[in-house]
Each structure stands twice: as C-alpha cells, then as structure tokens.
Amino acid sequence: MTTLEIAETTVDVDAEGFLxxxxxxxxQIAEEIARESGIPELTDxxxxxxRFMRDRYLATGTAPSIRSLGKESGVPIxxxxxxxxxxxxxxxxxxxxxxxxxxxx
Amino acid sequence: MTQMLEAPHIAPQEPKTIxxxxxxxxxxxxxGIYPGLIMANGxxxxxxxxxxxFTFFGLDAIRKDRFEKIKVATVGNPGLxxxxxxxxxPGASALVTGMMKRQMEKIDIPPIPEFVELxxxxxxxxxxxxxxxxxxxxxxxxxxxxxxxxISVGEFYEKAAGGQIIFT
Numbered sequence: 498m499t500t501l502e503i504a505e506t507t508v509d510v511d512a513e514g515f516l517x518x519x520x521x522x523x524x525q526i527a528e529e530i531a532r533e534s535g536i537p538e539l540t541d542x543x544x545x546x547x548r549f550m551r552d553r554y555l556a557t558g559t560a561p562s563i564r565s566l567g568k569e570s571g572v573p574i575x576x577x578x579x580x581x582x583x584x585x586x587x588x589x590x591x592x593x594x595x596x597x598x599x600x601x602x
Numbered sequence: 603m604t605q606m607l608e609a610p611h612i613a614p615q616e617p618k619t620i621x622x623x624x625x626x627x628x629x630x631x632x633x634g635i636y637p638g639l640i641m642a643n644g645x646x647x648x649x650x651x652x653x654x655x656f657t658f659f660g661l662d663a664i665r666k667d668r669f670e671k672i673k674v675a676t677v678g679n680p681g682l683x684x685x686x687x688x689x690x691x692p693g694a695s696a697l698v699t700g701m702m703k704r705q706m707e708k709i710d711i712p713p714i715p716e717f718v719e720l721x722x723x724x725x726x727x728x729x730x731x732x733x734x735x736x737x738x739x740x741x742x743x744x745x746x747x748x749x750x751x752x753i754s755v756g757e758f759y760e761k762a763a764g765g766q767i768i769f770t
Contacts (some may be wrong), residue, residue: 562710563647564720574723583649601644602710 504529508594515590515597519555522594530592535583539592543580546572550586551593560590560598622651622765624758629770630659630668631675632699632714636706638770639663639717646724651765654721655758657731661738663714664728664745672714673699715746722748729753729761 501510504525509517514530516522527547531539539547549570553561563586567574577585586598623645627638638654645652662668676682676689676698688694703713712720722728730745732754742752753761 563643563724564710564712564716567720567723574720578646578723578725584647586647587649600710601640602712 511597513591513597516594517596519551519595522551526594527592530594534588534591536581536588536592540580542572542576543589543592546570546577546580546585546589547593550589551595554590554593554595560586560595560600562586562598562600562602564602619648620645620650620766622653622762624653624655624762624765624767626655626657626758626767626769627660627663628657630662630672632672632702633674633679633681634770635660635663635672635714636711636717638768639714639721640711641768641770642721642726643717643724646721646726652721652726653758653761653765654726654728655731655753656729657734661730661734661740664718664730664749665740666744666746669715669718669746670713674702718746718748727761729758731755731758 499510499512500507501514504523506521506523506526508521508526511517516526528539531537531543536543546566549566550560561569563574563577566572566586566589567577570577572580581588590596590598623641625638625642627635629635638660642652642654656664662672673695674682676684676695677686679689682689682698684698711717718728728749730740730749730752732752735741735752742749
C-alpha cells in the first residue's frame with residue numbers, strides 16, 4: 498500500500514494512483530487528480546460523470562460498465578470520450594476516488 | 603551433460619503502453635465477431651487508438667441486412683461440446699445463440715448492433731475490406747452509417763502503421 502499527498506490530504510492509493518479507500522476522497526482531491534490526468538478544469542458535465550461513477554460504486558460495490566455509463570449517466574458515449582479522452586470509465590473512477598474498474602466492457 | 607546458460611543481461615525498461623491497435627474481424631459467427639469488438643472497446647476504454655477492419659464474413663457485423671441476425675456456429679464448433687448432428691438440427695443455432703445472448707446481457711455486453719455503435723461512438727474507426735466488398739458485390743449503402751470507408755489491404759496497413767495488428 499502506498500500513500501500519497503493529494504490536496505493536502507494523505508490518501509491510500511494503488512500502483513496506478515487510484516484511491517483504495519473511497520472515504521478518503523474529497524472534491525479538492527478530485528480536482529487535483531483531474532489536473533494531473535490532463536483535465537485542467539472539471540466542468541459540470543465532468544462532475545456529472547464522476548459523481549455517477551462514484552455513487553454507483555458506493556451503492557453496488559462495482560463501477561458501472563462503459564455501456565451503462567453511456568446509457569444512464571445522462572452523458573452519451575461520444576461526449577464521454579470528449580470529456581475524458583484517455584478513457585472515461587478509468588479516468589472518472591480515478592477522479593471520483595474509487596478503485597479502477599475491473600470489467601472488460 | 604547439462605550446461606547452465608548464462609542469464610542474458612537485459613537492462614530494466616519502463617513498462618511500455620500500446621498507443622494504437624488495428625483489429626481485423628474476419629469471421630461472421632457470433633463468437634467470431636465479439637472478440638474483436640470487445641478488444642476494440644477495451645482499447646478505447648484505456649485511451650488506446652483503435653481501427654477495425656472487417657473482411658470476408660466478418661463484414662456481416664456491419665451489414666444492415668445481417669448484423670441483427672448473427673448466430674453461433676453450432677456445427678464444426680468443438681468448443682460447444684455438442685454432437686455435430688445435434689448442432690445441425692434446425693433451430694439448434696438459434697437456440698444456442700439465444701442462450702449465449704442472455705448470458706452476455708447479464709454481464710452487460712451489448713448486442714452486436716448496439717456494440718458496433720458503441721465502439722464507433724467511442725472513437726474507433728470502422729472500415730470494410732475492398733476485396734470482399736467487390737467479391738460480394740456490395741457498396742457503402744449495404745453498411746451501417748458508422749462505417750467510414752471501403753479500403754484496400756494496403757490502405758489498411760497504412761492506417762495500422764505504428765500500432766499493433768490483431769487478427770480475429
């Protein structure tokens with residue numbers, strides 16, 4: 498287990514920088530991870546996706562698939578990739594402070 | 603006499619990531635089409651650029667008149683562990699296809715038409731193989747709107763340059 502100092506908070510992360518304890522997360526951490534991942538500013542649309550990922554993970558224990566992300570988050574697939582060019586599900590999970598999604602879809 | 607080979611000295615390297623893949627889908631059965639689509643979608647999910655090249659019966663995955671009717675091959679498919687004669691009974695393929703589709707829906711894998719759209723929306727580029735298009739006397743009108751172009755093998759290699767090619 499590695500710890501990392503993000504936005505003046507010490508958090509537990511995995512080798513790729515995903516938070517391993519979602520309860521250590523806050524919005525400042527989200528913004529800093531976003532900046533480091535190439536997203537200078539989180540817009541309302543980014544937040545919509547990040548919160549959807551996080552809420553779904555906290556409610557069900559697994560992150561949603563890209564398919565349900567596109568169907569249920571209110572942000573269509575094309576826009577998801579515009580918002581998060583390096584992979585919407587992966588990046589939104591990282592920014593939202595939940596473990597990396599393990600699903601293939 | 604056994605001899606110990608000296609372990610080669612390889613300098614430690616930073617793990618490299620794949621930046622781009624070009625995936626060929628050449629088969630027209632359900633089990634022939636899904637792996638390529640799953641790999642293309644998976645690539646895009648990791649931020650990897652992806653091109654899809656449909657050739658031979660793989661073209662069925664992007665043909666308007668066929669992509670909703672893709673079936674599992676129940677004859678000559680040892681993976682199903684089913685006697686060949688049983689697989690040849692009318693309706694066997696439809697039955698097995700139905701079972702497999704239900705299983706896939708359970709783990710959130712979309713049906714082929716929706717999957718083709720998802721993969722295209724995610725930024726993967728879809729191409730049809732020119733030789734096959736000529737052979738079957740097809741045109742762009744036969745394909746779903748997500749198909750970018752009909753291209754030759756040479757053009758495919760140009761597009762694949764600098765990436766990994768995956769044949770399925």
